Amino acid sequence: MEVTQQLKPKDYRSDIPPVWCAGCGDYGVLASLTTAFSANHASTANTVLVSGIGCSSRLPYFVTTFGMHTCHGRAVPIATGIKLARPELKVIVVGGDGDNFSIGGGHLPHVARKNIDITLIVMDNSIYGLTKNQVSPTSRAGMVTSTTPHGSPDVPLNPIAYALVYGATFVAQSFSSNARLTADLIGQAMNHKGFAFINVISPCPTFNKVDTFEYYKPLLRNIDEIHADKGDKVKALSLAMTMGRESATVPIGLFYQEKRPSYVELLSGIKTRNKGTNNPDLEKIIDVFKL
Amino acid sequence: MGKDIIIRVGGEGGEGVISAGDMLAKASARAGLEVLTFKTFPAEIKGGYAMYQFRVSAEEILSHGDTFNIVVVLNAEAYEINKGLLKPGNVLVYDGPDGGIDPKPVEGVVQYAIPMTKISKVDLASPISKNMVALGAVVQLFSFPMDSLVELVRNKFRKKGEEIVNINLKALEAGAEYVRSNIKKTDKFTVHPKKPEGDAILLSGNEAIGLGALVAGCEFFSCYPITPATEIAIWLAKHLPKTNGVVVQAEDEIASLGHVIGASYAGAKAMTGTSGPGLDLMTELLGFASMAELPLVIADVQRGGPSTGLPTKSEQSDLFLAARGGHGDFPRIVLATATIEDCFYLTVDAFNLAEKYQMPVIILSDGSLAFRTEKIKRPDLAKLNIINREVYSGNGEFKRYEVTDSGISAVSLPGHPGGQYIATGLEHSETAAPKYSPDYHAMMTEKRFRKIENIEDEYAASEYDGNGDEDIGIISWGLTQCSVREAVKRCRDKGLKVSALYPKLVFPVPVKAIRKFASSVKKVLMPEVNYQGQFAELVRAHAGINPIRYDIYGGLPFTPEQIEAKIKEVI
Numbered sequence A: 001m002e003v004t005q006q007l008k009p010k011d012y013r014s015d016i017p018p019v020w021c022a023g024c025g026d027y028g029v030l031a032s033l034t035t036a037f038s039a040n041h042a043s044t045a046n047t048v049l050v051s052g053i054g055c056s057s058r059l060p061y062f063v064t065t066f067g068m069h070t071c072h073g074r075a076v077p078i079a080t081g082i083k084l085a086r087p088e089l090k091v092i093v094v095g096g097d098g099d100n101f102s103i104g105g106g107h108l109p110h111v112a113r114k115n116i117d118i119t120l121i122v123m124d125n126s127i128y129g130l131t132k133n134q135v136s137p138t139s140r141a142g143m144v145t146s147t148t149p150h151g152s153p154d155v156p157l158n159p160i161a162y163a164l165v166y167g168a169t170f171v172a173q174s175f176s177s178n179a180r181l182t183a184d185l186i187g188q189a190m191n192h193k194g195f196a197f198i199n200v201i202s203p204c205p206t207f208n209k210v211d212t213f214e215y216y217k218p219l220l221r222n223i224d225e226i227h228a229d230k231g232d233k234v235k236a237l238s239l240a241m242t243m244g245r246e247s248a249t250v251p252i253g254l255f256y257q258e259k260r261p262s263y264v265e266l267l268s269g270i271k272t273r274n275k276g277t278n279n280p281d282l283e284k285i286i287d288v289f290k291l
Numbered sequence B: 001m002g003k004d005i006i007i008r009v010g011g012e013g014g015e016g017v018i019s020a021g022d023m024l025a026k027a028s029a030r031a032g033l034e035v036l037t038f039k040t041f042p043a044e045i046k047g048g049y050a051m052y053q054f055r056v057s058a059e060e061i062l063s064h065g066d067t068f069n070i071v072v073v074l075n076a077e078a079y080e081i082n083k084g085l086l087k088p089g090n091v092l093v094y095d096g097p098d099g100g101i102d103p104k105p106v107e108g109v110v111q112y113a114i115p116m117t118k119i120s121k122v123d124l125a126s127p128i129s130k131n132m133v134a135l136g137a138v139v140q141l142f143s144f145p146m147d148s149l150v151e152l153v154r155n156k157f158r159k160k161g162e163e164i165v166n167i168n169l170k171a172l173e174a175g176a177e178y179v180r181s182n183i184k185k186t187d188k189f190t191v192h193p194k195k196p197e198g199d200a201i202l203l204s205g206n207e208a209i210g211l212g213a214l215v216a217g218c219e220f221f222s223c224y225p226i227t228p229a230t231e232i233a234i235w236l237a238k239h240l241p242k243t244n245g246v247v248v249q250a251e252d253e254i255a256s257l258g259h260v261i262g263a264s265y266a267g268a269k270a271m272t273g274t275s276g277p278g279l280d281l282m283t284e285l286l287g288f289a290s291m292a293e294l295p296l297v298i299a300d301v302q303r304g305g306p307s308t309g310l311p312t313k314s315e316q317s318d319l320f321l322a323a324r325g326g327h328g329d330f331p332r333i334v335l336a337t338a339t340i341e342d343c344f345y346l347t348v349d350a351f352n353l354a355e356k357y358q359m360p361v362i363i364l365s366d367g368s369l370a371f372r373t374e375k376i377k378r379p380d381l382a383k384l385n386i387i388n389r390e391v392y393s394g395n396g397e398f399k400r401y402e403v404t405d406s407g408i409s410a411v412s413l414p415g416h417p418g419g420q421y422i423a424t425g426l427e428h429s430e431t432a433a434p435k436y437s438p439d440y441h442a443m444m445t446e447k448r449f450r451k452i453e454n455i456e457d458e459y460a461a462s463e464y465d466g467n468g469d470e471d472i473g474i475i476s477w478g479l480t481q482c483s484v485r486e487a488v489k490r491c492r493d494k495g496l497k498v499s500a501l502y503p504k505l506v507f508p509v510p511v512k513a514i515r516k517f518a519s520s521v522k523k524v525l526m527p528e529v530n531y532q533g534q535f536a537e538l539v540r541a542h543a544g545i546n547p548i549r550y551d552i553y554g555g556l557p558f559t560p561e562q563i564e565a566k567i568k569e570v571i
Helices: A026-039 A056-062 A075-085 A097-103 A108-113 A159-166 A179-191 A213-219 A233-242 A263-273 A282-289 B017-030 B076-083 B116-123 B127-142 B146-160 B162-182 B205-216 B230-243 B253-265 B276-292 B319-324 B340-357 B367-371 B438-450 B480-493 B511-519 B534-543 B560-570
Strands: A047-051 A066-069 A090-096 A119-124 A170-175 A196-201 A220-222 A250-257 B004-012 B034-040 B049-057 B070-073 B091-095 B110-114 B200-204 B220-223 B246-249 B270-274 B296-302 B333-336 B360-366 B373-377 B422-424 B462-465 B470-475 B498-503 B505-507 B521-528 B548-551
Touching (some): A026 A056, A026 A090, A026 A196, A047 A056, A047 A075, A056 A066, A056 A090, A075 A090, A075 A097, A075 A108, A097 A119, A108 A159, A119 A179, A159 A250, A170 A179, A179 A250, A213 A220, A233 A250, A282 B230, B004 B076, B017 B034, B017 B049, B017 B200, B017 B373, B034 B367, B049 B076, B070 B076, B110 B127, B116 B127, B116 B162, B127 B162, B146 B162, B205 B230, B205 B340, B205 B360, B220 B230, B220 B253, B230 B246, B230 B270, B246 B253, B253 B270, B253 B276, B253 B296, B270 B276, B276 B296, B276 B319, B276 B360, B276 B422, B296 B340, B296 B367, B319 B333, B319 B505, B340 B373, B360 B367, B462 B511, B470 B480, B470 B511, B480 B521, B480 B560, B511 B521, B511 B534, B521 B534, B521 B560
Parallel strands (some): A047 A090, A066 B422, A090 A119, A119 A196, A170 A196, B004 B070, B470 B521
Antiparallel strands (some): A170 A250
């Protein structure tokens, strides 16, 4: 066991400096993450940060916990494997909108419906930054990027609605410069039993010239003012589907939380029913094939 | 006669051909006989031609054999498919009269008409029992142990209720009774049960892989269903929870290997099972696992390809993919199974090698082996050596990717204070920090490959059978080895000077053994079930020898007869 002396946020930082551009929204998420770790006495030995590929996916290097910087889009299944093998670990996935909604989009429905006990923090900047300015699944329709010089013909994906519909049991949204709310939501998500999803709007100052800090600031609204019952999925979904330009607001805070047995709990049930043991009688299992 | 009999049963998929055959195999094994089964079935859910071939002998069986001695046809299609193969000395058992089969007499072929459809439909009012009527007739005709079969039928249908048990037993008896009252046996095939000896088990190739994994200490298995690999998951899903292990069905093959990678990072011995199309999807993560130096096992139960190809048939055509698949330079180990025993022991070896070298190990099995059942000696667990990865002791500075002479560096597991590191797919320093300079990439690439430089000396990579001075030497891998063993035996009985090398490790290519072998013979022959001569190609490139190739690619394994004929042709 580690000594449970509370570490300061800076104690969670490694000596590798971030490679992000000046003014990048990801700095805010990193700061909020270490604040949340400190506030929740996160153990650097028992916490694993998993990421895929992209600017935001570099984050694990900047933190002193265990971590994995994996393949594009595959952070969620890899994190799932860690959690299922070692349920006592805190497993947190960090990554971008392209990573989690596009190339890895096929994994999100399943981690949500299975209620795998991990936290997913998406740093959503509505652009592909590392590859320098290509359209992302959350880019607004008509957006001009290097691969959509005539304006994007795609309808953007709605991250909150998506997570709600697939059965995530904790769904929240934050804004990267709102450090207090982001840290608070990360802390809640880490303590949530089941799959927790936080979409953090995290502007890219280099390539996305429309979804900027200045654009968002007047639109942001604390969700608690308009949505009190966090167990009301229909209301949460309705808010998710009307937010943005239509309602001239972008709600931030907790949209939805539900208690449902997590996958780990269900699996432990299977083990118990099968009298699972760490010292199994292998001969008895081989007897299955006896003539 | 009766030392060695091959019975083929053909009928419509879903008609119970396979399950009847499985029971016959088990009953024979219980009676002390050696058995080896071989099945092919259609890719359709129901319908199409299903075939079950069953070889039984009082002596060791090396392969599924050449062709049948006895063929039992349950419908007209099965008759049409097999009639051209009838030779003098064979026996034809068919559904007749009124079964829609009208066999023409073939000289020297004994024909028995058993009205299977009539008995099941009219006499028993249970049309689905045709397979049991046929089974009863076969048992009676060739003296299989009826008592044992009755017990197996009871066990198989007990869960479905007394009524179902009785219908099946009645059908079995009706088939036997028809033979007793109406058939005068004129063929020479009779099985002679002997006293069972030793402690044997009967299992399929896929089950043996599952059992091997469990015994090797597998704690985590994730897969996406795919023919012909799914039974590995089915077996483990039932039994792995007993050892506190976890089995997950993932949303796709990429996710399944992702799960395995995460579990391995967390310290678990982890595995996935798939077939060619699934392994294709996994290649990016395979490279990641090699780069991040994570131990894991992938069983690739090969089927015919490319694309959806031949889902229920077998081919040895994923070797290039297993050995070469993926971008960039990265090491991996590939083992190939030839028998049910191999499926078990090589799975244990795969886990041990993965743990020792901290890298992915791929087991190549195939469709024929997956579904074949065979009686093997019960494994002696006390004799199995189980290896675990080298774990950071907690003393001194921890460098996850420390450059060592062996290429192997200690790993730390989450939960270990002081052992924190980032497992990474980026090129990195010894402490796992991203580093892209030419020096680092060269140094780390060499470190990763150094792990397997001497693997041939550290692992019993191949088995040699010869005297060191033969006219022809055969190198074969995987399932083909079975037919080669039988062909070599036959050729030697006829005075031919033949030797054989049977590699278990197919990648890295066991170069030393192959060169030594090649220098002991005048010619090297390499039979394979693929178009490109994939192993021959690797052997040519790595060992610098130029073998005579013999490639077949119809979706069926070699028969010993085919190999024997080729040996005679090229010797």
